[in-house]
Amino acid sequence: MENIVSLKNIVVEFEDGDRILKDISLDIKDKEFVTFLGPSGCGKTTTLRIIGGFLEPTSGDVFFDGKRINGMPPHKRNVNTVFQRYALFPHLNVYENIAFGLRVQKVPEKEIVRRVGEMLELVNLMGYEKRSVNRLSGGQQQRVAIARALVNRPKVLLLDEPLGALDLKLRKEMQTELRKIQQALELTFVYVTHDQEEALTMSDTIVVMNNGNIQQIGSPTDIYNEPENAFVADFIGESNIINGCMPEDCVVEFTGRRFECVDKGFSPNETVDVVIRPEDIKIIPADQAKLTGIVESVVFKGVHYEMIVDGVDHKWMIHSTKFEPVGAMIGMAVDPYDIHIMKKVEEE
Amino acid sequence: MKLKAFSAPYLVWMIVFIVVPLLMVVYFAFTTDNGEFTLEYISDVGQYANIFMRSIWLAIIATIICLVVAYPLSYMLSRMSKHTQSTMLMIVMLPMWMNFLLRTYAWMTLLGNNGIINQLLGMIGLGPFKLINTEGAVVLGMVYNYLPFMILPLYSVMVKIDKSVIEAANDLGCNSFHTMFRVIFPLSLPGVTSGITMVFVPAISTFIISRMLGGGSNLLIGDLIEMQFLGNSYNPHLGAAISMVLMVIILVIMTVMNQFSPDDQVLI
């Protein structure tokens, strides 16, 4: 598969001198579902605006289908956008909003009727054709915005938190639908969300962003199982993150004890982040354990119990199917390959 | 129902200064000096059809020129930075701080046969042209005086057009021309209709501008009405009848205009 969109060393600074994107490089493959995931304000929308052509990077290059497209206006790019704040046309009704792009392209009326009809069905807004968009709920407006962009079948569709205003059930339905459409029409989707579950279930590739930097690019399983740093580990799923150091290869020291692990290649006594997933901590009898603690709280989560265990120098989060009462002294064990060692990220 | 009590002064004000004068106009238009009912004056209005036509025609031309000049200006204004916008608005409003009569006098001296414009043209060997006392001068006076009334409603509708809607249009394949035609113009229609009203109504009934810049030969309805009340052809009944016909014409034109504006925006 070849790259449909490439960003090379993109830097964005606004007038006030703030660096919003700091040297972003990224390749998006044709027909891929890529998700930008990151906390609010990390630069997801800004990156989409660069691809859409609404914002010129301060430096760096944008490529589309191998051609450099810096400076090309949005209407010449084979890209459509579902805007975070919908940006529907207030003077047009639902039908005309969706038909807008087709009318601009002078698509024959018969085909417009058919394609808009398909879209209305898809986003579940049949019967709303004549309704003014000003009299729709937030979720309905969002669905019109999706239909209005999708109806054009662009090579690349940019979706900026397109399901944010929907209730959980509708959101799940739309997630499945969008994924189906993307695969059926073989489109490239660049999807923005700050919901990690949404990112994990829908994407081929996840781009984790923070603070204008890309933290990690990888498949959902890569990102979940092999987070590259403590930020990614913390943002995707839940994690115990502890300060530690590496006295030698395959040995890590934290909470004053030494543990066997599988990571190597750190300089001697380098300080590191130690990441352990709550489901990887096993409960064992306290007298056989290197790590012990007192159960502070227990919450039933359906499949498992979530326990907070006070181990004096660290509060551990454990997911276990075994119940331990509050106040019980327990021992904890972790297999060497479940201890993830990560380089410290330099904070700016 | 305390609120109703508060509105009482306005109600009184409206009755005394709007309803009563209107009723008086109607009364005068349909009665003779002795107070008898008559249609004579209304039918007399027909003699002045050519003046009506000229007034409507000049007002339409002035309104169109105002619209053509104000539209791009307002659009540029609405897309400037907030700070520049307020400065530019002040410049637009600046002439309005001066008295209407003074501004029009200024044009008299500019346009006169020995006025500044003809003098300047003379220096490069042109003219002199007959500028003052022409229909063109009257239209110029109207445009000059009423242009801000076109700019303001257009501008205030256009600043409310969200930038993101324009981006959405670009995103969906519109170049600047298509964006203007498919999005910006439809969204600015309420401003266009109210701008047209605010220019057309005073332009059709003006009498100072035509007198000062049009000379005696370009009489408008406003002059005609004024003459019936204050001039040598004193006849308030005919004046009232002409006023009534004028009001009906304006009402009809505005009703037609309203057909073109969106449902939720009605002008009158």
Ligand SMILES: Nc1ncnc2c1ncn2[C@@H]1O[C@H](COP(=O)(O)OP(=O)(O)OP(=O)(O)O)[C@@H](O)[C@H]1O
């Ligand atoms: N026009 C602008 N001028 C100055 N700063 C801006 C501008 N637009 C965005 N920013 C800043 O850029 C940063 C990134 O914004 P962006 O909209 O890309 O965030 P985001 O990741 O999409 O966040 P969210 O999830 O809340 O939508 C923010 O700190 C924001 O304040």
Ligand SMILES: [Mg+2]
């Ligand atoms: Mg955003």
